[in-house]
């Protein structure tokens with residue numbers, strides 16, 4: 001935390017480029033960082049990830065470089081042991097399991113390995129509030145923390161932040177702000193702009209700031225896609241059930257979550273064959289297996305592409321069709337299901 005703050009304070013005359021993950025936790029953490037750096041008098045711009053992008057993909061890296069950063073701040077995006085932009089001072093704020101380490105030379109503030117693992121937005125709030133006045137941003141830390149908790153019970157530290165915030169507004173704001181990154185258009189700029197205009201969760205939930213209409217449209221699209229894709233025919237192998245379908249929307253995590261209740265004694269894989277060209281994007285959930293990360297890494301098939309990140313209770317990946325089919329065979333399928 002102190003090393004992170006020192007990096008911020010040492011560069012208040014510099015130009016910061018922020019790259020937050022596109023979910024509510026990432027965007028909330030990004031908004032906290034943006035406010036803090038603005039108030040420190042630094043120049044700051046945000047670069048948002050496109051569909052399937054993260055800081056180690058070439059397209060996003062090129063946009064980061066084009067934004068001419070003196071310092072890069074990456075929030076809630078996971079990490080790997082490779083440089084993002086070689087030689088560029090980099091601050092990573094995160095809580096995901098690192099994949100083969102951290103970028104060499106980066107200053108890392110991570111909650112990973114410190115249970116109960118804080119959401120990135122909560123971590124960001126504690127990190128940045130020491131360098132700038134951020135009393136009006138506590139709700140952003142809360143928003144991301146609640147968004148990332150899912151069905152888990154709220155830890156006391158989060159409960160104490162709830163004072164004066166309506167749970168209904170909080171839940172509604174989270175659903176609305178998460179919708180654009182799930183929709184086929186992946187227009188997370190619309191969520192980011194609403195978040196920056198809002199002064200509390202009710203501004204988002206009640207549509208008191210411009211732009212909420214777009215979020216509502218994205219939400220309706222996603223809800224319809226979840227219903228459609230959850231009806232995909234299930235295929236069984238080993239203790240796994242896979243639901244193959246095609247959708248431009250990022251509905252595989254939601255479909256997997258629903259199906260995990262329906263197939264409670266199995267590991268569920270929702271497999272989307274049309275999210276990114278030539279790839280299967282899949283999400284795994286289970287009520288029967290507690291550590292899906294360990295399971296997936298122990299299956300014995302190569303985890304190509306961006307696969308096997310996330311949390312013990314929620315993982316998945318993105319790989320070419322053939323690699324995914326090999327993975328299913330390694331999991332106990334006699335033959336992979338037909339491509340949808």
Ligand SMILES: [Mn+2]
Pocket residue numbers: 025026076095119120148
């Ligand atoms: Mn997060």
